Amino acid sequence: MTRRIITLALVILTIVVLTCAGCTEIEAKGAEGSAGQGGSGATATPTPQWVQQATPIKTSSVPTGNPTAATPTAVPKPAYTEIYHDTHYLLYDTVSLQFDLTTPPMVIKYIIRPDMITYKQQVYSSYGDKDKITVTKSHANQNAELLVEVYDLDTMEIIESEEYLTFPVNDDGEMEESITLYYPGNYHVELSGGFVEVEIVISVPESNLNTT
Numbered sequence: 001m002t003r004r005i006i007t008l009a010l011v012i013l014t015i016v017v018l019t020c021a022g023c024t025e026i027e028a029k030g031a032e033g034s035a036g037q038g039g040s041g042a043t044a045t046p047t048p049q050w051v052q053q054a055t056p057i058k059t060s061s062v063p064t065g066n067p068t069a070a071t072p073t074a075v076p077k078p079a080y081t082e083i084y085h086d087t088h089y090l091l092y093d094t095v096s097l098q099f100d101l102t103t104p105p106m107v108i109k110y111i112i113r114p115d116m117i118t119y120k121q122q123v124y125s126s127y128g129d130k131d132k133i134t135v136t137k138s139h140a141n142q143n144a145e146l147l148v149e150v151y152d153l154d155t156m157e158i159i160e161s162e163e164y165l166t167f168p169v170n171d172d173g174e175m176e177e178s179i180t181l182y183y184p185g186n187y188h189v190e191l192s193g194g195f196v197e198v199e200i201v202i203s204v205p206e207s208n209l210n211t212t
Contacts, residue, residue: 080204086200102207111201113196113198114144115140117139144193148160160181
């Protein structure tokens with residue numbers, strides 16, 4: 001009798017254990033199913049708006065024409081006033097001029113006319129019978145020379161220097177040169193030389209002249 005009771009108790013215990021195991025498996029599957037469906041009742045947490053909406057850089061907009069270049073504004077040139085105009089013949093002497101330039105530039109133009117040596121020469125003509133003809137030729141005196149120097153009186157430095165030992169003159173026997181000073185300063189100009197005539201023209205903007 002006791003053996004039967006023990007056997008019956010074991011059978012009942014086994015049934016209870018198996019029943020509990022089945023319930024646990026069903027609950028686990030139910031949990032997995034809920035996770036797979038994404039929890040339809042859950043509310044998403046909004047993220048901060050660190051990135052702002054923007055317009056694409058490359059858009060299919062209407063093509064535009066070539067950009068039009070802006071027309072540069074013309075800078076008016078200063079009105080120049082001739083402050084010196086004279087002609088000097090140099091025979092190993094010097095012409096000195098001075099001007100305090102407050103508004104540059106200052107233009108120093110000088111027309112050089114060296115002493116010319118004229119001579120006649122017989123040459124064969126390149127036309128007709130190729131006879132000898134006499135032609136007149138001329139060249140600058142080999143002793144002619146000119147030196148133009150510009151000093152800054154505040155520093156006593158030479159800021160411009162031009163020396164002429166040869167003179168490629170035009171048909172009128174002269175050549176034109178110039179020096180332009182682009183900075184304010186108290187300037188001293190010297191022209192020295194020999195066997196040469198120099199016509200000097202100096203011009204500056206009108207604002208340099210005291211009209212009061």
